[in-house]
Amino acid sequence: MNLPIRIRLSMSYFFIFAAASTLLAGASWYMAQRSLQFELDHEMEERIDDVRDFVAAQGLIGDEAKARATIAAEFGLKDEGKWLQIEDTHGRWIFRSRHMLAAPHGIPPAASLPAGGSYFDFWGMDEPVRSLRRAFTIDGHVWVVETGVSLQKTDRVLAHFRDDLLLIAPMVLLMAGLAGHLLSRRALDPVAAIAREAQRIHEGNLQSRLPRLKTRDELAHLSTTLNDMLERIESGVRSVRDFTAHASHELRTPVALIRSEADLALHFDRSPRECREAIAVIGAEARQMSSLLDSLLFLARVDAGTEAAQLENVDAQQVCAGASRKWRAHFRTADIQFSVELPPAPLIVVADNLYLPRLLNIILENAGKYTPAGGMIRLSLTSDRGNRARFEIADNGVGISPLDQAHIFDRFYRAAAARATRTTGSGLGLALAAWIAARHQTKIEVASALGAGSSFSWTLPLISGTAGAVSAEELGGHLSPEQSSSCVA
Amino acid sequence: MRVLVIEDHAGLARNVARALRDSAAYAVDMSPDGQDGLFMAQSTPYDLILLDLMLPQMDGLAVLRTLRASSSRVPVLILTSRDDKETTVALLNAGADDYLAKPFDIGEMVARCRALIRRSHGQAAPRIQVGDLLVLPEQMTAARAGEPLELTAMEYRLLEYMAHRPRAVLSKTELLEHLYDYNWEKFSNVLEVYISSLRRKLNRNSLAPLIHTLRGRGYVLVRDRSSVTSA
Numbered sequence: 100m101n102l103p104i105r106i107r108l109s110m111s112y113f114f115i116f117a118a119a120s121t122l123l124a125g126a127s128w129y130m131a132q133r134s135l136q137f138e139l140d141h142e143m144e145e146r147i148d149d150v151r152d153f154v155a156a157q158g159l160i161g162d163e164a165k166a167r168a169t170i171a172a173e174f175g176l177k178d179e180g181k182w183l184q185i186e187d188t189h190g191r192w193i194f195r196s197r198h199m200l201a202a203p204h205g206i207p208p209a210a211s212l213p214a215g216g217s218y219f220d221f222w223g224m225d226e227p228v229r230s231l232r233r234a235f236t237i238d239g240h241v242w243v244v245e246t247g248v249s250l251q252k253t254d255r256v257l258a259h260f261r262d263d264l265l266l267i268a269p270m271v272l273l274m275a276g277l278a279g280h281l282l283s284r285r286a287l288d289p290v291a292a293i294a295r296e297a298q299r300i301h302e303g304n305l306q307s308r309l310p311r312l313k314t315r316d317e318l319a320h321l322s323t324t325l326n327d328m329l330e331r332i333e334s335g336v337r338s339v340r341d342f343t344a345h346a347s348h349e350l351r352t353p354v355a356l357i358r359s360e361a362d363l364a365l366h367f368d369r370s371p372r373e374c375r376e377a378i379a380v381i382g383a384e385a386r387q388m389s390s391l392l393d394s395l396l397f398l399a400r401v402d403a404g405t406e407a408a409q410l411e412n413v414d415a416q417q418v419c420a421g422a423s424r425k426w427r428a429h430f431r432t433a434d435i436q437f438s439v440e441l442p443p444a445p446l447i448v449v450a451d452n453l454y455l456p457r458l459l460n461i462i463l464e465n466a467g468k469y470t471p472a473g474g475m476i477r478l479s480l481t482s483d484r485g486n487r488a489r490f491e492i493a494d495n496g497v498g499i500s501p502l503d504q505a506h507i508f509d510r511f512y513r514a515a516a517a518r519a520t521r522t523t524g525s526g527l528g529l530a531l532a533a534w535i536a537a538r539h540q541t542k543i544e545v546a547s548a549l550g551a552g553s554s555f556s557w558t559l560p561l562i563s564g565t566a567g568a569v570s571a572e573e574l575g576g577h578l579s580p581e582q583s584s585s586c587v588a
Numbered sequence: 589m590r591v592l593v594i595e596d597h598a599g600l601a602r603n604v605a606r607a608l609r610d611s612a613a614y615a616v617d618m619s620p621d622g623q624d625g626l627f628m629a630q631s632t633p634y635d636l637i638l639l640d641l642m643l644p645q646m647d648g649l650a651v652l653r654t655l656r657a658s659s660s661r662v663p664v665l666i667l668t669s670r671d672d673k674e675t676t677v678a679l680l681n682a683g684a685d686d687y688l689a690k691p692f693d694i695g696e697m698v699a700r701c702r703a704l705i706r707r708s709h710g711q712a713a714p715r716i717q718v719g720d721l722l723v724l725p726e727q728m729t730a731a732r733a734g735e736p737l738e739l740t741a742m743e744y745r746l747l748e749y750m751a752h753r754p755r756a757v758l759s760k761t762e763l764l765e766h767l768y769d770y771n772w773e774k775f776s777n778v779l780e781v782y783i784s785s786l787r788r789k790l791n792r793n794s795l796a797p798l799i800h801t802l803r804g805r806g807y808v809l810v811r812d813r814s815s816v817t818s819a
Contacts, residue, residue, distance in 0.1 A: 303674075344642075344669075344670055345642070347669045347670060348641075348642045348669040348670075348690075350669075351669035351689075351690035351691055352597045352600060352669060352690055353597075354690065354691040355597075355600050355667075355669075355690035355691035355692060356597060356599045356600040356603065357691070358691040358692070358693070358694070359600060359603035359604065359607065359691075359692075359694045360599070360603055362607070362693065362694035362695065363603055363606060363607060363610075363694060366611075366694070366695065367610055367611075380599060384599065
């Protein structure tokens, strides 16, 4: 049904009420009729008992003539206008009231009558009559009595009652319909209010909420649920906005620098040396920007789900050696002591051939940034507990405060110290590192204290040697669902 | 004029400061984060503040709101990397006077700074005229009775400041606060040297003196000295 709930509710309310009131009216009519009839039957029984007692008290058995006279004298007067006939054992008339004479009929023999008597309806003197026929025995003589009562009065009472019911019913139903309508409106008005409020909320005013209902009913629950959903949507939108704002800040600021550098060099008299300096600044900033763009694009692919780790057997010792070769010269220029501790034999781990070196590079670059000249950085690779390889990069640089440690893996987060001392770096490196670690089903552990340096470490499952090591195929199956889906596509 | 640049990107801050010094003859201070910047802004009577939005410690909008809450009337030019409508509206509503979206043209930035400073001194015309003295901030030059004056950058800075506030008595402290940045050695007699050389250049061809000394109170730039005491 496409009708609005309000109409449906009122209609069901109306129908249920109509059915209930019809049932109630029918039942009360039936009960009224029954109690009237019961009253009549009771009256007739009493009357028969009356006759029997009279017959017994007067000793009329056996003397037909006396019986006729006595009964006629007694009941002719008493039962004037009523229905009564009495027969003796032989089926002879003892008494018939005037009414009975007007519509004469016989009584079945006593033997065919049940003990409690039987009821009989007939039409006499232009009115419906109900009679009770019953036999009684006195001194071995069986007499049969039939007494009747006109139903005209009770029928009239019932007819009145029925007419009243029929008159009242439509009014009651009308009121029921109206009440149903009002009730459903009352019940649904808050829903309409919630819908109105919800319509008002759009992207621009996501911080607004639906009114909190004071009632503790389903509607209050509905509005609370909707508010919770709005909360989640808002936080999602906010994080997207924050990301966009950060990204645009990180991209626009270097462009602003490049532009201002060029403007200054062009618009003012600058010596060739100053011009070269300006060009060097522009070059450095452009390089910084392109690495930022790489990171941003990488993150975009991560978010789009198109980046997936291809886990295979990789020699961790080789990867670490490669990374240390790459960074050794850089650290020497920066006057940082760089020590590398690698195991003598290859250490095969389950990793992505491209991501693992990238992870090492990010952490090493980070260590280099926050370690001042004269400091030291140590890269070590060990076999941890026999079945996992442990990578650790430790420095004795500026360190990270406990407050910042909770956020360093957030996108665009840069610790206050980092911002104050350095302008390079976008705050994306560690976010990428965390993603790479997660793809390898591991986590980067950070141990650091302000001023004492930091240590970043993570472990990867080892292949060769110990039992219980996991194979690349086993891990690869459930590690990169994106990959399998892209194959299908 | 003395300007504060609150910008965390050191390279950009340096270039902005350089452009303001070279092409507007302003004294420029720099601050790399919001908290420090706010402290500087509250402790020094700057003529203009250039404020980046995304700052460490305290973001630019909070700095701006705090400044305005402390009823500071300094003009604020926002350097923002967001140029969407909502951000702009929010900024202007928070008390910003103008904004520039990064990346911006350095010439445009200087022009906006000049306009904001001009406006904050109740001046609408780009040239300042005090009697027969004409100051041209755009070219950083001045002329008296049609004769261009040969001024050093420091002399020009002093004259421009005084010309923006004609007839007002400017104490030595006030002049020092508005003419030198933090890195300057504050020897007050240096100011007297500049005042006297400026006087000499202004009074060339035996024209009536423009800069007057009010003993114990300061200096005033006015054509008719008698109007000072009543002002």
